[in-house]
Amino acid sequence: MLSISQVERDTGLSKDTLRMWERRYGFPQPGRDPSGERLYDASQIDKLRLIKRLMDAGQRPGKLMNKSFQELSELGAQQTVEQQDDSLPAAHTDLIKLLQSHDSSALEQHLSQLLLRQGLQQFVLTTVAPLNVAVGEAWVRGELAIFDEHLYTEHVQDVLRAAIQSMPRRQESPRVLLTTLPHEHHGLGLLMVETLLAAERVPCIALGTQTPLSDIATAAIAHRADIVALSFSAGFPLRAAAAGIASLRQELAESATVWVGGRLVARLKQLPKGVCRIQSLDDVRPALNAWRAANSRSAPG
Amino acid sequence: MLSISQVERDTGLSKDTLRMWERRYGFPQPGRDPSGERLYDASQIDKLRLIKRLMDAGQRPGKLMNKSFQELSELGAQQTVEQQDDSLPAAHTDLIKLLQSHDSSALEQHLSQLLLRQGLQQFVLTTVAPLNVAVGEAWVRGELAIFDEHLYTEHVQDVLRAAIQSMPRRQESPRVLLTTLPHEHHGLGLLMVETLLAAERVPCIALGTQTPLSDIATAAIAHRADIVALSFSAGFPLRAAAAGIASLRQELAESATVWVGGRLVARLKQLPKGVCRIQSLDDVRPALNAWRAANSRSAPG
DNA sequence: GTCAACATTTCGTCCAAGACAAATAGAGAT
């Protein structure tokens, strides 16, 4: 039985939201401890996590709240199956099966082999990126546990970081600064972009996740960055993203271009001038070429 | 000018805490937007971040709240100087100077060189661990920016992950599962432990940070872990840590030993039976030997 | 003087209900 703050941490839903849902929809319906504080049981947490995931995929709370766990799970399965228009490659299902069997070392081996066979860019574009989605969907369908996802993320990170480090010396430009705003802790997208750029010999300054807004601008100037790339996962609050991007764009003045990527950006409407939307990882190379074309006169090579 | 939720994200102080401080101490004293909502300016955010850091180092809010930014900074400097009983090695100040000069590639090179010269375990114990502390203190003294810390963390992570991957095949036992509780996103401690263990050929299952409590137990069983190692940074709420540890200990039954490490653990009083306190990284090897001694009869080798 | 037990202060979190504004959905017009 967990308190409201523990549920907030576990699910990513704020205390205010949890209380409001209880007030409006009657779910969750936690018990109370002797001093009147909410106590949530495990089954409600599981349901909340599932609801959160479905909302991140675009569903609205009002439609989900009165459904049972079973119904929600079916909804998730149904929705993810719809998206599997193009048949899922056998290589992906193999990897997911390895995850399910909890064979850590075999997973690592398999990933490394794929990297060698496909090459860096192909590996990222055709294996890692779709696999991330597939793993998330497998969770919604109940086929993978959260810790399976964590293990997957760690191994991919290991493989990608090793690959980045092994790349030869970098060119001079463009210098790309990679990070996320505070509260966005999903850093795999950044790492994939860094990998793609490393394959192009582009020098990156990777700050990891959750850099305060004002620090991003300062860092961009200190490191003389030409491009500042931000990543937003589907769960990031839309308003906060828009506000953060606008604010950063202003602070940077004209010193750098801003790239925004991640699954959230499709939902962003109008972007300020000087902000480039990276819809998918396939857009990274074109965006890079565009930058090079635009800046070839003043800084050749 | 930032809203209360943005400040919460930037500083790690909850909305409730920010409002309570305003009520009790008169700081922070945000302005209001047209609809009456709080707006914090940049100088107050800086001060709040500094206060948070000093609190993580053991200070109490009541003593800090009526001091100016200047006084707080001096307090931080004074306190960190006291701790520098043993003179700081030149190698450390060199690395910090590299950080200050924003020379990303030189930093990476320097770290790799130190690793080669010192060997894996020495590198972690005598370079990385003290350097982490030194970098944090340099921030309190205003000598490094937050993004400098981020960059440092990323590079250390690159070096350590590469080193771990390059280690030869592992033994059979003990199998160590590494992770943190939800809301603890500081994963460098885990990585250092994993590095030390890798040097001993101990197989690790690294789940990264923020694994839900119930998932940790499930994962430990699924991966047949002998040891579950958790890390808690200084800023983690003490109560939550104690509660989490006790709960995990119970869920695991007798199937695995629990290790708890990180700067918080010194403040934990009594630990449940079957939980081992790792005060510093130097304790990792002894704890490992202790485990081997205790389990040599049932599972030799 | 040192340690243990108790009292007090400090401090963070929780609760409730009301209010507002941003985002979305739906209806209607061009």
Add this chain to the structure above:
DNA sequence: ATCTCTATTTGTCTTGGACGAAATGTTGAC
């Protein structure tokens, strides 16, 4: 089919009161 305007949905913010856990200070015994 696309746009605009309105209605609904939904998350976050507000206030002020209360409680309980941790840290600190005080007392008393050895």
